[in-house]
Amino acid sequence: MLPHQRQWARIEFRELFAGNHGCAFEDLFDRLMELCHPGYVAVRTHGNIGDLGCDGLGLHDRTLYACYAPETVDVREIRRKFRSDLLSAVTQRPEHFENFTFVHNDPRGGVHPVVSGLLVEAQRDYPNLKFHELNPRKLWNRAVRLDEVGMALLLGVPEIPVQEVVYGVGLREIQPLLDHLREERKRLSGALSVAPPPATKLAYNALNDDYVDAITAGLKLSHVIDDYYARVADLTEHDEVAAGFNAHYQQVRAEHPGDPDAVMWEMEVYVLGNRRPLRELQVAADAVLAHFFERCDIFDRPPAEWQPGQPHGWV
Incomplete structure (x- = not known):
């Protein structure tokens, strides 16, 4: 995609993922993963067995995904959801995964302090598993690799605008x-x-x-x-x-x-x-x-002698 197309897509992506919660967020996540990862399988609840603690499975990397995207944060519900999904997964489908990834919709790019603690506890209790989290920033980093057709499918639009879109901002x-x-x-x-x-x-x-x-x-x-x-x-x-x-x-x-x-x-x-x-x-x-x-109030000014290709300021 051209730079202005990527910029347009980023804004659409942010708005789309910020405005959906619960099952709607899970549907968006499934769509993204199916476009980005051919080995991804979305899992739906079925009868009295539910989803066995799993919202999606990565067949190639043996990753189990558990989604939590509420409209408002409830600490008790976070604990209940995380522990319930993890216990259900390790009890009912232990042979299906080696990685447990908690997917959430917190736009701040991190996880609630309670979730970070739950991840640490889970790693301690299940040392044979690897635990990860996916936030909207990391989801966009996956989406940005899509081509124009894939991005349009993800965003639910006919096409990504070819002409540069100019927004009036005053x-x-x-x-x-x-x-x-x-x-x-x-x-x-x-x-x-x-x-x-x-x-x-x-x-x-x-x-x-x-x-x-x-x-x-x-x-x-x-x-x-x-x-x-x-x-x-x-x-x-x-x-x-x-x-x-x-x-x-x-x-x-x-x-x-x-x-x-x-x-x-x-x-x-x-x-x-x-x-x-x-x-x-x-x-x-x-x-x-x-x-x-x-104005250089944020991020570093390079030294006068620095040239592109040399080690950058975040090494």
């Missing part, structure tokens, strides 16, 4: 994001001094093509954020929000060492908050992220 669309940033910003003393990034910054930070496309497109709208801040009465607000961006970036980078794509995903969540990422809002988020990326 101050009205940016405003809710900036309101959210003002709530989240970390107030630091003094003003920040930042400069535009060198042309090699994207390469130095080893972001995948998906995020390179998003930042490149977002830079075209960076002037909208400049226009916004030119109109606010508080002259320090821009630097305060930038400080919040930088502080949050440093925190999530420490949580995801060596994984720039996970960090960028977390920064998107920081911008969008808990809002469902509708198409126009996602484009606006890309513009905000590109703006602070350009």
Whole structure:
């Protein structure tokens, strides 16, 4: 796919997976896995035997998938669902799998702290099995490998637009994001001094093509954020929000060492908050992220002597 097609597909994917829960989410997951992995078999409940703790099986890699995609998080239900599926699987179909993968719909790219603990406990209790989790970010990383026909089938559209789609984004669309940033910003003393990034910054930070496309497109709208801040009465607000961006970036980078794509995903969540990422809002988020990326409030500036092909800043 062309860069603008991949960008369009990413936004559609986010909106589709954010708006479906329960069985609808499982159907989307089945569709994705069947397109990406020929050895995947979707499992449906049957009579009084249920699904034997399994929502899908990977025949080639002997992986069992258990999905949990609620509209609201209930810690007790998470525990019940995880333990119930795992116990049912190891009791009723132990010869069918070596990997147990918990699939969930948390858009923040990680798992609820309770789930992380359950995964650790399960690995301890069943040392002969391997445990994994799949979140929407990892699902997109699989989907992005599809060709145009496969992506259209996944998204349920006739075709992926060939012509570049231009979304009108102005101050009205940016405003809710900036309101959210003002709530989240970390107030630091003094003003920040930042400069535009060198042309090699994207390469130095080893972001995948998906995020390179998003930042490149977002830079075209960076002037909208400049226009916004030119109109606010508080002259320090821009630097305060930038400080919040930088502080949050440093925190999530420490949580995801060596994984720039996970960090960028977390920064998107920081911008969008808990809002469902509708198409126009996602484009606006890309513009905000590109703006602070350009200012070097997030991600690293390469050394002056660095050249593409040399070790990047996340090694």
